[in-house]
Amino acid sequence: MAATDFTPVASLLGGALIGAAAVMLLAAKGRIAGVSGIAVRLLPPYADSELAGRIAFILGIVMAPLAVLLVTGTAPVPTIETGPALLALAGLLVGFGAVWGNGCTSGHGVCGLSRLSVRSLVATGVFMATAIATVFLTRHVL
Amino acid sequence: MSVLVQFAIGLVFGLGLVVAGMSNPAKVLNFLDLGAIPSGGWDPSLAFVMAGGIAVTFVGYRLVLRRSQPIFGGTFHLPTSTDIDARIIAGPAIFGIGWGLAGFCPGPAFTALTVGGNPALIFVAAMMVGMGAARWLANRPAASLPVAPRA
Numbered sequence: 001m002a003a004t005d006f007t008p009v010a011s012l013l014g015g016a017l018i019g020a021a022a023v024m025l026l027a028a029k030g031r032i033a034g035v036s037g038i039a040v041r042l043l044p045p046y047a048d049s050e051l052a053g054r055i056a057f058i059l060g061i062v063m064a065p066l067a068v069l070l071v072t073g074t075a076p077v078p079t080i081e082t083g084p085a086l087l088a089l090a091g092l093l094v095g096f097g098a099v100w101g102n103g104c105t106s107g108h109g110v111c112g113l114s115r116l117s118v119r120s121l122v123a124t125g126v127f128m129a130t131a132i133a134t135v136f137l138t139r140h141v142l
Numbered sequence: 143m144s145v146l147v148q149f150a151i152g153l154v155f156g157l158g159l160v161v162a163g164m165s166n167p168a169k170v171l172n173f174l175d176l177g178a179i180p181s182g183g184w185d186p187s188l189a190f191v192m193a194g195g196i197a198v199t200f201v202g203y204r205l206v207l208r209r210s211q212p213i214f215g216g217t218f219h220l221p222t223s224t225d226i227d228a229r230i231i232a233g234p235a236i237f238g239i240g241w242g243l244a245g246f247c248p249g250p251a252f253t254a255l256t257v258g259g260n261p262a263l264i265f266v267a268a269m270m271v272g273m274g275a276a277r278w279l280a281n282r283p284a285a286s287l288p289v290a291p292r293a
Contacts, residue, residue, distance in 0.1 A: 026202075
């Protein structure tokens with residue numbers, strides 16, 4: 001596993017940017033910035049006429065690393081050490097679980113907690129617990 | 143105009159993920175690895191992401207909700223459900239296992255599409271399949287019927 005540096009200032013700043021985007025989306029469209037909720041509505045059938053806006057929002061997220069490359073000259077390349085089969089399984093679980101539980105890290109963990117939602121507090125507690133347990137099992141037990 | 147603004151908001155969101163380090167699964171997994179605390183391998187950075195995100199959103203949401211409606215019209219769409227049902231436990235439990243296996247949640251997975259190569263494509267494709275499956279299962283006619291009808 002790759003070691004990573006403790007980056008409290010950058011992480012706080014990045015978190016603030018995520019929060020600023022969530023506030024802007026509520027101000028502009030009256031919507032919660034939940035990435036899983038927005039992403040699942042990219043799939044047909046479509047219930048409303050907001051598809052272009054949702055595509056634009058997700059496209060903005062997709063293009064962000066290229067904006068960083070443009071400004072700093074260095075691409076923020078992720079370190080992915082998980083093999084293809086496990087990545088596919090993880091993707092299925094993340095996608096299924098996020099939609100089944102009506103939200104992910106952004107919708108529950110940031111937006112929901114900020115609204116003092118008890119559902120989001122429960123959801124965040126549960127996914128933090130199973131994620132920590134999964135990493136413990138895969139790195140220290142298995 | 144509204145579509146362009148939503149692109150810009152997505153860009154800010156994605157920049158936040160990259161600046162925070164959350165777009166890197168190695169950093170996410172090192173945050174979730176509490177078992178690495180004794181050896182000094184634990185990376186607590188992502189707690190700061192959540193703190194920064196919640197601080198701005200907590201204040202910002204309250205300011206925005208003083209408005210009578212969103213800038214581009216319509217109404218504010220805020221979740222109203224308060225039920226603590228099986229789905230609000232099972233969904234996040236499954237989500238967390240996947241998150242712990244690869245270190246990707248949906249936002250960071252989308253940032254990886256441009257810089258993460260084939261592994262990112264595999265994850266996002268599988269994630270969209272999982273999302274579609276959950277929505278299909280939730281929307282089945284049978285699923286909307288009460289389990290035990292009351293007389």
